[in-house]
Amino acid sequence: MHNYLDLYRKGVKHLDTDLNDLIKVLNKGESICLCSLPNMGNSRLIDYLAYTLRNDKKYIMIYDSDGSLDKNTLETKVKRYTSKKFLVLLPNFLEKSLSFKKLFQKLSDNKKNNFLSVIDLGYEIIKEKQGFLYSVRPLAYLKIRKPLNYSLTKSVMSSRRFINGWDIPQEFELRIYQLSGGIIGLVKYICSYLDKFHNINKIDLVQYPPIRDQLDSLNLAFDILNTSNLKKLGLIDRKGNIRGVLLQYYMNFKSNTYFLSSSLKKVLNLFLNKKNQIVTLDDVYKNLHNGEDFSLWSHYKIISRLREAIKDKFEIENVKGKGYILKDKYNA
Numbered sequence: 001m002h003n004y005l006d007l008y009r010k011g012v013k014h015l016d017t018d019l020n021d022l023i024k025v026l027n028k029g030e031s032i033c034l035c036s037l038p039n040m041g042n043s044r045l046i047d048y049l050a051y052t053l054r055n056d057k058k059y060i061m062i063y064d065s066d067g068s069l070d071k072n073t074l075e076t077k078v079k080r081y082t083s084k085k086f087l088v089l090l091p092n093f094l095e096k097s098l099s100f101k102k103l104f105q106k107l108s109d110n111k112k113n114n115f116l117s118v119i120d121l122g123y124e125i126i127k128e129k130q131g132f133l134y135s136v137r138p139l140a141y142l143k144i145r146k147p148l149n150y151s152l153t154k155s156v157m158s159s160r161r162f163i164n165g166w167d168i169p170q171e172f173e174l175r176i177y178q179l180s181g182g183i184i185g186l187v188k189y190i191c192s193y194l195d196k197f198h199n200i201n202k203i204d205l206v207q208y209p210p211i212r213d214q215l216d217s218l219n220l221a222f223d224i225l226n227t228s229n230l231k232k233l234g235l236i237d238r239k240g241n242i243r244g245v246l247l248q249y250y251m252n253f254k255s256n257t258y259f260l261s262s263s264l265k266k267v268l269n270l271f272l273n274k275k276n277q278i279v280t281l282d283d284v285y286k287n288l289h290n291g292e293d294f295s296l297w298s299h300y301k302i303i304s305r306l307r308e309a310i311k312d313k314f315e316i317e318n319v320k321g322k323g324y325i326l327k328d329k330y331n332a
Helices: 004-010 013-027 042-052 071-080 098-109 150-164 170-180 184-197 209-224 227-232 245-257 262-273 281-288 296-309
Strands: 032-036 060-063 086-090 115-120 141-145 314-319 323-328
Touching: 004 042, 004 150, 013 032, 013 042, 013 115, 013 141, 013 150, 032 042, 042 060, 042 086, 042 115, 060 071, 071 086, 071 098, 098 115, 150 170, 150 184, 170 184, 170 245, 184 209, 184 245, 209 245, 262 281, 262 296, 262 323, 281 296, 296 314
Parallel strands: 032 115, 032 141, 060 086, 086 115
Antiparallel strands: 314 323
């Protein structure tokens, strides 16, 4: 097991190209905003940049690694050393207060300040036209970071072997890339799941809470951005296909279950939480009702309707005298 400084000393292949791009832009005297899908490692890239430039005498570096930098400290430092060139690194910019953001804009706009910055503004920034608090336009350079190709995705896996000591067999590498689509957060948690459970069945993966959270974040982008911007970020390709088998499967599953009644959703969640285990009629009853009397027939009807609604993904098998078992219809 190693820490990230050990990794930086080795070099980080999947970050090196972006790192070099940032350094080139800074050397031109331009500030930078990072724009990407959720969980693409922007904070890690900024940390890698801070490590790489730690001994660079051109800058006085202000690195807000833990989000604790307040507006008074920032203003005092920048105004005190007007003859020095500052490099302000803000991986947590979106979490800052409105007053901090306004001050940051003011300092950025003042040409008397020798002031460069690298900030992470997420992905919504790509759709806006003007106004700093909602846009990156006052900054000189917008760096859009897209999902990785197969070669660089393998670099992420190598980093996880090095940092976490995870067992990620090489024969799984291509499948991990296909499932994740090269989205770094998904690569990380698929590898974590593989290390713990020794399989990467997509139906099981979407039930793993860290992966589910990642997929929910990516799914939200489809509600916020139009097709053109989704393409710019690499979440869909030129033909409109969603990137990554796992996200495709997840969004298809959500769309198929979106219009289920509240009762069917409750029963589906019960089955998913006990997948490949017996679910009794008593379990269904307790899940649906609070002491109210419902006929046995109504429960059979609910099971029947649920079976029909999810038949493309799952099978609900009868276990005579015991209950039901939810099973995957297809292997991943």
